[in-house]
Amino acid sequence: MELELRNIHKSFGDKKVLEGISFHTTAGTAFGLLGRNGAGKTTTIRILMDVFPSNSGEVLIDGKPIDYHAVGIGYLPEERGLYPKKKIFDQLIYFAQLKGMNHSNAAKAVDYWLNRLGMAEYRNKRLDTLSKGNQQKIQLITALAHNPQIVILDEPFSGLDPVNAMLLKDVVKEEIAKGKIVLFSSHQMNYIEEFCDKIAILNSGRIVLQGDLHEIKRNYSRDRLLVCSENKAQILADLGSCCTENSDGSLMVQMASADAKQDMMKKLTETYDIDSIQVFEPSLNDIFVEYAGTQE
Amino acid sequence: MKQFSTILKFELKSYFKNKIFVGVTVFLMLLIAGVMFFPRISAMLEKRDSEIASEQENSAAEIADGQETDNSSGDSVIFVLTDIPEYEDMIHQAFTEAFPDYSVVTAEEDFAWIKEKVAEGWAECAFVIHDLTSYTYYVDNLSMYDFNTETADEILKNLYSINAMSARGISLEEAAEILTSPVSHETESLGKNQAENFFYTYIMIFSLYIVILLYGQMVATNVATEKSSRAMELLITSAKPASMMFGKVIASCLAGLIQLTAVFGSAFLFFNLNKSFWADNTIITSIFDMPLELLAYMLIFFVLGFFIYAFLFGAIGSTASKVEDINTSVMPLTILFVIAFIVVMSSMSSGSVDNTLMLICSYIPFTSPMAMFTRIAMSTVPFYQIALSIGVLVVSVFGIGIFSAKIYRVGVLLYGTTPKIGSILKALKKA
Numbered sequence: 001m002e003l004e005l006r007n008i009h010k011s012f013g014d015k016k017v018l019e020g021i022s023f024h025t026t027a028g029t030a031f032g033l034l035g036r037n038g039a040g041k042t043t044t045i046r047i048l049m050d051v052f053p054s055n056s057g058e059v060l061i062d063g064k065p066i067d068y069h070a071v072g073i074g075y076l077p078e079e080r081g082l083y084p085k086k087k088i089f090d091q092l093i094y095f096a097q098l099k100g101m102n103h104s105n106a107a108k109a110v111d112y113w114l115n116r117l118g119m120a121e122y123r124n125k126r127l128d129t130l131s132k133g134n135q136q137k138i139q140l141i142t143a144l145a146h147n148p149q150i151v152i153l154d155e156p157f158s159g160l161d162p163v164n165a166m167l168l169k170d171v172v173k174e175e176i177a178k179g180k181i182v183l184f185s186s187h188q189m190n191y192i193e194e195f196c197d198k199i200a201i202l203n204s205g206r207i208v209l210q211g212d213l214h215e216i217k218r219n220y221s222r223d224r225l226l227v228c229s230e231n232k233a234q235i236l237a238d239l240g241s242c243c244t245e246n247s248d249g250s251l252m253v254q255m256a257s258a259d260a261k262q263d264m265m266k267k268l269t270e271t272y273d274i275d276s277i278q279v280f281e282p283s284l285n286d287i288f289v290e291y292a293g294t295q296e
Numbered sequence: 297m298k299q300f301s302t303i304l305k306f307e308l309k310s311y312f313k314n315k316i317f318v319g320v321t322v323f324l325m326l327l328i329a330g331v332m333f334f335p336r337i338s339a340m341l342e343k344r345d346s347e348i349a350s351e352q353e354n355s356a357a358e359i360a361d362g363q364e365t366d367n368s369s370g371d372s373v374i375f376v377l378t379d380i381p382e383y384e385d386m387i388h389q390a391f392t393e394a395f396p397d398y399s400v401v402t403a404e405e406d407f408a409w410i411k412e413k414v415a416e417g418w419a420e421c422a423f424v425i426h427d428l429t430s431y432t433y434y435v436d437n438l439s440m441y442d443f444n445t446e447t448a449d450e451i452l453k454n455l456y457s458i459n460a461m462s463a464r465g466i467s468l469e470e471a472a473e474i475l476t477s478p479v480s481h482e483t484e485s486l487g488k489n490q491a492e493n494f495f496y497t498y499i500m501i502f503s504l505y506i507v508i509l510l511y512g513q514m515v516a517t518n519v520a521t522e523k524s525s526r527a528m529e530l531l532i533t534s535a536k537p538a539s540m541m542f543g544k545v546i547a548s549c550l551a552g553l554i555q556l557t558a559v560f561g562s563a564f565l566f567f568n569l570n571k572s573f574w575a576d577n578t579i580i581t582s583i584f585d586m587p588l589e590l591l592a593y594m595l596i597f598f599v600l601g602f603f604i605y606a607f608l609f610g611a612i613g614s615t616a617s618k619v620e621d622i623n624t625s626v627m628p629l630t631i632l633f634v635i636a637f638i639v640v641m642s643s644m645s646s647g648s649v650d651n652t653l654m655l656i657c658s659y660i661p662f663t664s665p666m667a668m669f670t671r672i673a674m675s676t677v678p679f680y681q682i683a684l685s686i687g688v689l690v691v692s693v694f695g696i697g698i699f700s701a702k703i704y705r706v707g708v709l710l711y712g713t714t715p716k717i718g719s720i721l722k723a724l725k726k727a
Contacts, residue, residue: 049533051709075533081526086310097302098534142530 001027001062001149003181008057010043010205017043018054019205025198027149030172030182032192032213035202036292041185042078044202045152048183049073072099072148078155078185080139084128088119091127092141099146106145113141117167133164140168144175151175152183157191169194189284199284201291209291217281224280225253225264231272238271252280299535303543304550307518311551321555325562332566335573374398374444375410375422383455387425390451395444410434423448428456496583497644497673500594501666503556505637508602508665511552512609512633513626515544519613519704520622528708537705541614542697545606549599556598593672593682600689601665604696605633611700614707636663640670649674658685661692 004024010017018040025031035041047054050068059066083091089110096106114120117137122130127138136159143151153172157165172195176182186192192199193213200210209216228250229235235251236243242254255264265277282290311317376391378384384402391400398420403410413419414434421444425431431452433445454475461471522528531540567574567584574580612625636657643654649671657667658681668685671677 046533051532052705073533075530077526077529077533079526079529081529083522083527084525094302094306095530095534098299098531100298139530142534 001179001181002060003066003150004058004060004063005044005048006058006060008044008047008059009055010040010047011055017205018047021057021202021205021207023198023200023207023210025181025183027181028176028179029197030176030184030195032196032199033183033185033202034187034189034192034199034288034292039202039292040205041202042154045075045154045183045185049075049152069100071150072146074099074143074146074148074151076140076143076151076153076156078158080136080159082127082135082139082142085126087124088127088130088138089114089123092138092145095142096145099148101146109145109147110141113145116171117141133160136160137164137168140171144171148180150181150183152185154185155187156184157186157188189288193284201288203292209287213284216287217284220282220287222258222261222279222281223255225255225261225268225277226280227251227253227268227277228275229268229272230275235268235272300539300543303535303539304547307544307547308550311547317551317555321558324559328559328563329566332563332570332574335577336570339573372398372420373418374400375414375419376400376402376425377407377410377422378402378425380425380427383428383459386455387451390455391423391448394447394451425452428452428459492582492585493674494644495579496586496590497670499583500673501637501640501644501670503560504594504598504601504666504669505633507552507556507598508605509630509633511548511602512605512629513622515548515606516609516613516616516622516626517619518544518548519610519708520616520619523614523616523708524618532708537708538701541607541610541701541704545603545610548606549602552602553598590673593669596686597665597669597689600686600693603693604661604665604689605629607693607696607700611703611707614704615710617710632662636666639663640666643667644670644674659688661689661696664689 002024003026004022006022008018008021021040021044023031023033033041033044046052048059050059050066061067061071092110092114093103093106096109097103101109111120111123114123117140119134119137119141122134122138127135130138140156143153156168156172160168169191172182176195182195184192184196196213198211199213199216200207202208226246227235232245232249232251235253236245239253244252244254246252253264253268255261261279268274268277374391374395376387378387380387388400388402401419403422407424410419410422411434414422415436417436421433421435423431423433429452431448433448435442435444457475458468458471461474462468466474522531564584567580608629609626612629613622616622616625639653639657640663643649643651648654654667654671657663658671660667664685668677668682672682
């Protein structure tokens with residue numbers, strides 16, 4: 001199965017919120033939708049989920065307009081919230097039924113997920129008796145219980161302790177392995193790097209960068225060297241403004257172009273006592289800051 | 297449709313699991329049971345007290361100095377003390393006839409003792425008659441509804457007139473006949489008898505008012521709670537706003553109807569169990585003697601009126617980000633409803649339910665559920681007017697339902713300060 005958003009435009013009055021959003025992703029992969037607050041991620045997700053229509057553009061499944069009755073979508077919103085005063089089991093059943101399940105299948109699925117996430121003991125408790133992290137796990141069940149083909153997770157790891165984060169990672173990996181389309185939206189880039197094969201960075205309603213994460217990194221300008229050496233002071237003095245010291249004590253050497261890297265590596269290893277030297281590959285965080293750092 | 301029924305069931309279940317909802321319903325049913333069984337219980341207690349009453353009778357007979365007391369039924373005692381012995385028998389007879397529920401005791405002395413007995417509550421009251429044109433009335437606590445002096449005035453006036461006529465040569469019998477010549481009359485209402493219909497119309501209008509306002513507020517609070525708890529984020533991506541809105545409103549309408557049926561149904565049941573004890577109470581019997589046709593109209597106007605207001609309450613609830621904002625947001629709608637209620641109530645009290653204002657209110661969907669129903673109950677309304685009023689209401693329910701669903705769809709996505717009407721309408725255009 002392939003999900004494609006094609007040239008989505010959305011305006012609220014005179015304000016253009018989305019301007020030609022297009023991306024596609026396939027089953028069994030995770031796609032990272034990145035962007036600063038107000039970049040248009042939630043609007044994109046809401047259009048994808050048919051909360052409101054776009055002004056133009058299409059949401060396609062395998063090249064055809066999406067049929068929301070046929071394609072299940074699970075959503076973990078960034079703004080968490082369920083019914084605090086109602087029994088956990090009752091409200092999980094309710095949301096599963098709203099997604100089209102009958103009562104007995106919904107009950108089976110909810111029980112499975114309560115056990116899977118270690119929450120079975122809270123089945124008949126009220127939601128507001130649970131800790132924030134546990135409430136988040138309950139909310140995750142609303143996104144997964146009806147076994148959707150598309151899972152949208154908006155900041156899924158925020159508020160989780162390391163043990164629960166590990167549990168959620170396993171669940172996400174299982175969902176990807178089951179052949180589902182997982183759409184990630186997060187500001188925690190380490191999780192995006194861990195799960196996502198493809199990413200799209202939104203800035204002011206436009207996609208400013210998208211593609212395969214590894215390729216993006218590989219194609220990133222390779223004109224910097226990361227150097228660790230005992231002769232830091234000497235290198236800094238010799239190379240002047242071309243060399244800066246990183247916070248971890250390593251040195252960043254800026255070259256005129258990527259073509260100069262062999263010569264520069266040779267020069268450095270021959271001249272100084274070098275512990276390690278490599279071409280600098282930016283983290284997703286660096287890429288994000290570069291592309292989403294300034295809003296238009 | 298499946299989503300709608302899921303939401304309807306969930307919301308309805310929430311009402312029935314709500315301890316306050318169940319508690320209030322059971323409390324009202326018990327209260328009604330208490331009221332309806334009261335005459336039966338009171339009759340049972342009266343039987344037990346009959347011995348004490350007979351003691352009272354004996355004691356009254358003793359102090360009446362051997363005179364006839366006629367207190368065999370254990371009725372309250374009225375003392376009559378006269379300064380005109382020649383009329384004593386006549387006065388005693390007249391007071392006994394005029395106060396059939398009392399035991400009239402003619403005392404001749406011990407005035408201080410009589411006052412003491414009245415103050416103690418042993419006797420209901422005492423009349424000290426100085427002559428046929430003046431007397432003093434003694435009573436412990438003078439009730440707002442004490443009309444004994446009016447009765448006594450009438451008795452003495454008659455006696456005085458008979459006496460005067462007798463002095464002018466007319467025999468006592470003739471004089472009495474002239475003064476007591478009976479006048480009979482018959483009343484035939486060609487339309488409705490407002491005096492009979494007033495109480496049940498009042499009860500129904502009041503129930504309509506309370507239920508619509510209460511459940512309307514509940515719908516608004518319910519929506520605002522979902523929004524403030526952010527459950528709405530998940531709901532709007534799980535169900536269509538129209539299903540959510542209609543599911544909620546219809547569930548609350550059903551809950552209101554079920555509560556009304558439970559309360560009025562139990563009242564009807566308990567009344568019928570104790571019907572014989574209520575036979576003398578024309579107000580209560582008139583309430584339960586309501587025509588079925590009127591009940592059907594009540595149902596129609598309740599449901600339609602409920603929808604009109606509940607849709608709007610739901611739409612307003614969707615625009616509030618916090619539950620605390622609800623009271624302020626719904627105030628204009630509440631005021632509108634209160635005005636409709638005041639117009640109807642004041643027209644009912646004045647007895648003129650077909651005045652121009654009521655006529656206009658009968659066709660305005662916000663006021664017609666109460667105004668037209670009152671007119672149907674208390675007056676004779678041509679059928680075409682009823683049909684027109686219901687027709688306008690039905691069309692308005694659909695119109696307001698669609699309009700409210702649109703506001704709801706936009707409102708649930710708006711966070712921050714409660715938007716003004718203008719900005720909501722703008723958002724409606726933009727969506």
